[in-house]
Amino acid sequence: MCFGITTLLLLITGRYLWIGPTVDDNWNSSFLKDSSLNHSLSGVSQYSHCIPGSLPDSLAKLYELYDDVETFVMFIGYPRSSHSLVGSILDAHPKIIISNEYHIIEKWNIYRDIALKSSGMSKYLLFYNLHSISTWQATFGSRARKPIFIDDHIYSYNVPGAWQGTFNGKLKVIGDKRGGGTTMELSEKPEKFAILKELNEILGIPLKFLHVIRNPFDVISTWVLRLLNARLRVNDGKTKINSSWAVDNAIKSFFELIETNERIRQLYGHAVLDVLSHELILKPRETMKTICTFIGVTCNEDYLYQAENIMFGKPSHTRRTVVWTEEQKQRVLNEMKKYSFLQSFSSFEEEQ
Numbered sequence: 001m002c003f004g005i006t007t008l009l010l011l012i013t014g015r016y017l018w019i020g021p022t023v024d025d026n027w028n029s030s031f032l033k034d035s036s037l038n039h040s041l042s043g044v045s046q047y048s049h050c051i052p053g054s055l056p057d058s059l060a061k062l063y064e065l066y067d068d069v070e071t072f073v074m075f076i077g078y079p080r081s082s083h084s085l086v087g088s089i090l091d092a093h094p095k096i097i098i099s100n101e102y103h104i105i106e107k108w109n110i111y112r113d114i115a116l117k118s119s120g121m122s123k124y125l126l127f128y129n130l131h132s133i134s135t136w137q138a139t140f141g142s143r144a145r146k147p148i149f150i151d152d153h154i155y156s157y158n159v160p161g162a163w164q165g166t167f168n169g170k171l172k173v174i175g176d177k178r179g180g181g182t183t184m185e186l187s188e189k190p191e192k193f194a195i196l197k198e199l200n201e202i203l204g205i206p207l208k209f210l211h212v213i214r215n216p217f218d219v220i221s222t223w224v225l226r227l228l229n230a231r232l233r234v235n236d237g238k239t240k241i242n243s244s245w246a247v248d249n250a251i252k253s254f255f256e257l258i259e260t261n262e263r264i265r266q267l268y269g270h271a272v273l274d275v276l277s278h279e280l281i282l283k284p285r286e287t288m289k290t291i292c293t294f295i296g297v298t299c300n301e302d303y304l305y306q307a308e309n310i311m312f313g314k315p316s317h318t319r320r321t322v323v324w325t326e327e328q329k330q331r332v333l334n335e336m337k338k339y340s341f342l343q344s345f346s347s348f349e350e351e352q
């Protein structure tokens with residue numbers, strides 16, 4: 001496989017255009033020492049989202065909080081494919097913490113520290129970091145009721161009255177939402193696949209991957225708009241961006257990410273769940289139920305109802321804002337045939 005110029009292009013634009021400033025750029029752990037945050041373990045109410053709390057402040061609490069975690073969740077996918085929404089809704093579940101964009105693969109060197117490893121605290125440090133970021137995001141970030149810092153997203157990801165940034169009783173599932181970025185990093189540096197193994201060893205619990213897949217024509221078109229900084233120009237519903245070069249490059253980059261995700265699927269088998277983003281939007285209840293079963297939590301009616309309200313909508317067909325030649329469409333369709341998880345997309349014109 002060739003990880004040449006297109007990956008580089010993808011990664012460079014990814015850093016600056018697709019992802020934008022990420023929350024962890026703004027994240028400052030000194031916030032967590034703020035005395036207004038309530039560290040009480042018992043006082044968590046369902047309305048604690050005003051000041052999400054419950055970060056452990058002693059080793060005893062650390063063990064108590066994190067020792068019942070059964071599943072570690074990672075996202076894989078493609079930039080701009082509804083991961084953030086799924087991550088936020090999972091974080092709103094009372095037994096789940098999913099931080100947004102901590103980016104474990106990129107930060108992994110922290111966890112290779114010899115002293116840390118021999119202390120046996122790696123798992124706890126990682127969980128603490130993800131937990132505190134999730135709390136930070138529900139307090140100040142894009143998941144807050146009134147966000148102070150918004151990271152390049154058009155939506156607010158607040159789930160009113162739910163458990164974002166915190167949890168109730170025993171925490172069962174923890175993880176990080178960094179989908180496109182994780183796949184990009186593994187595509188650019190395949191040697192980092194070793195990190196997944198190290199992560200698994202340190203945690204001693206199963207890793208599970210949510211592979212969120214949006215219609216390839218829409219993903220590629222969205223990247224083209226980003227690359228050419230043309231998102232606003234197509235808002236009139238008439239303008240089409242015509243750049244054959246940009247479409248060709250985005251197609252190449254897209255299938256490099258597809259290959260990486262296919263490799264993860266082969267390595268991890270049933271620990272990878274393919275989630276079609278149009279199903280999240282068109283059938284949110286069923287799709288969230290499938291995700292809940294996969295990661296091993298019960299999702300009650302209230303939770304599913306809320307997820308449904310937030311997610312239900314119409315998939316956006318970005319592909320219609322970009323000029324595609326027949327040859328380009330056919331090339332993508334031919335490539336798609338190689339991957340079982342792309343079989344539900346069968347033409348350029350379909351509604352999905």
Ligand SMILES: *[C@@H]1O[C@H](CO)[C@@H](O)[C@H](O)[C@H]1NC(C)=O
Nearest residue numbers: 024025026027028029030031
């Ligand atoms: C984090 O906060 C501390 C204390 O308020 C400040 O000195 C430091 O510059 C901040 N770091 C960043 C990266 O903002």
Ligand SMILES: *[C@@H]1O[C@H](CO)[C@@H](O)[C@H](O)[C@H]1NC(C)=O
Nearest residue numbers: 036037038039040042043044
């Ligand atoms: C923290 O929680 C405790 C117990 O629920 C409560 O009594 C206290 O007022 C809270 N403190 C703050 C600053 O919210």
Ligand SMILES: *[C@@H]1O[C@H](CO)[C@@H](O)[C@H](O)[C@H]1NC(C)=O
Nearest residue numbers: 240241242243244322323324
């Ligand atoms: C797109 O641009 C090419 C030349 O670069 C031109 O031949 C083609 O007609 C254009 N297509 C549309 C739909 O504007």
